Amino acid sequence: MKEYRFQQLWKALAFGRQGHHTLCGQAFRIEDPGTYNAGDGPDFRMGALRFADGTLLRGDIELHLHEQQWQAHGHSTDPAYNGVILHVFLHPAAKPVRLQSGVQPLRCSLLPAITPGQFAGLQQDEVLPCETAIRYIRPEVVHAQLEKARQDYFENRANALIQWWDPALTIEAAWKKMVLRASASVLGLSRNREAMVKLAETIPCTLPPETSEAYLTAWLLARSGLHGQQAEPDSLKRTDWDLSGSRPGNKPEQRIAQLAALALRLHRLGRADMLKGPAVCAAMVFRGLPAGRRTHLLELIVWLPAFYLLGTQLMAEGLKQQALELWRSHQYQPEAMFTEAFRAAGFAQKATLSHLGIVHQQREWCAPKRCGNCAIGQSAGLSSA
Incomplete structure (x- = not known):
């Protein structure tokens, strides 16, 4: 499964704003999913949750597919995560997580809200449209x-x-x-x-x-x-x-x-x-x-x-x-969010995955599916979305 696809679903409010509950039974509405954070720290900065009693809670939000990944990723000892108010996941763990400050964030499993199509999408690798043809495209x-x-x-x-x-x-x-x-x-x-x-x-x-x-x-x-x-x-x-x-x-x-x-x-x-x-x-x-x-x-x-x-x-x-x-x-190692889809599609060469142009390629051609304006897409016989 691909965690960053889960993050994108959250960002797009694909699970809806309402009808969510924390594992302790509090109903809440997503007023703001937060600002996606591509750097260090929580996945989303300064989200906002509205609870049934009218209380508005603002803070960071962290997403994992499995709740135990919080511990595995070392967040419990990292002060950068002390601003997290909500930990979102699909599969809960037996033991709740805690922040480095000792506070326990609210916990929410979105498994009841996820559709079969969304779940299937999380189980698939995120690949580019040119995946099936990449092996035939000249370097x-x-x-x-x-x-x-x-x-x-x-x-x-x-x-x-x-x-x-x-x-x-x-x-x-x-x-x-x-x-x-x-x-x-x-x-x-x-x-x-x-x-x-x-x-x-x-x-x-x-x-x-x-x-x-x-x-x-x-x-x-x-x-x-x-x-x-x-x-x-x-x-x-x-x-x-x-x-x-x-x-x-x-x-x-x-x-x-x-x-x-x-x-x-x-x-x-x-x-x-x-x-x-x-x-x-x-x-x-x-x-x-x-x-x-x-x-x-x-x-x-x-x-x-x-x-x-x-x-x-x-x-x-x-x-x-x-x-x-x-x-x-210039030698610059792009973040995984820019290279993961290329790796999954078959761009395995180190020179490709560390190329500075891959950042702009992802933003300007691949994400908006402008394949017909891309030399790689043209070679693969693809047209723009």
Whole structure:
């Protein structure tokens, strides 16, 4: 069975909003299934359940096919799951699960609500329409399509960055502002994106030369409102932040410290530094930051497209080519949600499953069934849905 298909059914409210009961007998309605979380932590963030007495309960929701998978996946010792209010599954276990905090979340088996067709679908592998023909498709066709997807992905990321460009500023200042705000958006994933961007917007375009990372971090923390204070009229409030169930490295205080470091290092970059290209500047800006997936993502979807745009603005073809070449050679292991269907369909080659283009391929061609616009689908004789 495929758990992510169960997640998609929940996301689509395929089981209906009403008529559900916890195992302790409480009737509830699904007001909001929550926001799907492709990263660390619970499957759905900040869902909402309405109980028969009118009580509205908000929090994270975790899904498994078998209740005992909670324990097997180590969630009972992971503080990232302390915000879970409901554990949804098909097959209950003899012993209820507990959060790392010791609290027992509500439990719900959806087995009574699932239709025979849905159950059969969960028992089947999630495959692509080209599954039956993949063995006959030439490897170069697959490679060409993924290369196209990789290039389209880059162009999409560059276009997404333009929203942060301020034409009223000089090129250097507008570029730094764009990079900082886009980076704040990534650092805030997935719960605190808006709050992090608002906080980044309070950072002045010019900073005194003596400004330290410690001082800027403290200044931003004061403006964040996380500790109850409001230093200035444009300060945020504690209620602007989602503080439930984050891993220690994802706590807003940690992300704000990283934002301060990025802001100060970006501020100190001169045009001569920027013209040295993305690799040299990355060594100056990203040094000392946690070497995890979030920093890797920053370099990939913000830094390289940003340097391509800088090259466009400065008419510096060398910068554009450096950014493109680094993107094309970038090593990134896509999450299982993007590769599982390809693996099931027969794309077993490691080079295919670790290709950066597979992320965009899944989103833009495979998920919407645009097979007729895909070289792989065309070779398989398929048309778009």
